[in-house]
Amino acid sequence: MNKISEIASTFFAYLKRPDLYPELRRKIWKNIFNRSSGLRGKEEAEKWCGSLAISEKDFIEKVLNTSFIPFEKIFPQEFASALQAQAKAPVKMGGAGSLSVIYYINEYVSAQRSIETGVAYGWSSFAALASLVHRNGTLYSSDMPYILQNQSEDFVGCVIPAKYRSNWDLYRFADKESLPKIFNKTDSFDVVHYDSDKTYDGRIWAYNLLWNKLRKGGIFMSDDIGDNAAFKDFCEKNNFNPYIIEFDGKYAGIIIKD
Ligand SMILES: C[S@@+](CC[C@H](N)C(=O)[O-])C[C@H]1O[C@@H](n2cnc3c(N)ncnc32)[C@H](O)[C@@H]1O
Structure with a gap:
């Protein structure tokens, strides 16, 4: 698809969705x-990240x-089913970050209420919920569908195990x-x-808004x-x-609220 036809398709896809007009x-x-x-600020952000970076293992062992x-070793069956669900999805969506870090930070604070922005297949939701469900906690998620992929909405969160879904509250709009x-x-x-x-x-x-809603600790x-300098500047x-x-x-990036 060339740039002009992509812009036109995006525009017409939005027109069909009054809830996404804002x-x-x-x-x-x-x-x-x-x-x-x-x-x-991408270049300075990448340099800054590179100078401070540690591995997920070091973060979990030394900080937490x-x-x-690894997350996939704690939940091998659920993880295998999730991979199958992703393989069956006819749409291509954004990929996962560190599922282990997401799982362990929820464990560390004994989370009852977590919030995430961006769901796609639902890998990060799966990791957070794997911890939350033990305390009957809730994950609140905000996700705007991929506007150019008709069926994408049906597959948002498709890797989340069925047994976790009653603890999941999804809002299908832009974050604003x-x-x-x-x-x-x-x-x-x-x-x-x-x-x-x-x-x-x-x-x-979103950082400013969400930070104010994060409890102490x-x-x-x-x-x-590393995409741009927003997180660096915020810190x-x-x-x-x-x-x-x-x-x-x-x-x-991770910040523990004092
Ligand atoms: C990288 S993916 C999320 C991946 C997910 N956290 C995971 O680890 O599996 C980003 C998601 O954010 C959604 N998104 C992008 N801009 C958004 C916005 N302004 N408001 C809400 N969702 C948005 C995209 O449609 C996509 O589903």
Whole structure:
């Protein structure tokens, strides 16, 4: 698909979805006036991440003081079924980050209420829920469907085991609409995991909002923080000392709230 026909298809796909009109308006505005937001400060962000990065094993063992068993080894059957569900899905969606880190941070704070932005196949949701269900906790998720893939909505969260689903509360809108709806239900969380709008401005808007809803002692996590300088600037502005985890050639940032 060339660029013009992709823009036209995206526009017409949005027109069929009145619930996503606010996001369409924001996308048009961004594409006209704020095109650099995706990669703003990428080079400095990558350098900063590289200088601080540790492995997921070191983070789990040395920071969380927990012995590290990879997530897929703790839940081998559920993991194998999840791989099969992904293979059967006819749509291609965003991939997973470190499932072990997501699982262990929920365990570490004995999470009852966690929130995540960005679901796609649901790998991160699966990892958070694997911990939450033992305490009958809830995962609140915000996810806007892939607008160009007709069937994508049917497969959002398809890897999440059926036995976890009653502990999952999904909001299928852009974060700017989903988050206020989620906060109407609950406005204090033990864990925040950000993995949706990766632009600089999208991150800063959501980071500030989500940070204020994280309880003291809770854990904040953001994926792909080397994409631009939003996470770095957020930490520097607020004097936070984050942990940076390198996983699969990408970086995730973690802040434990004092
Ligand atoms: C990288 S994928 C999430 C992967 C998932 N966390 C995992 O680990 O398996 C990003 C998801 O965020 C969604 N998304 C992108 N922009 C969004 C926005 N502004 N609001 C809500 N969801 C958004 C995408 O449609 C996609 O489903």
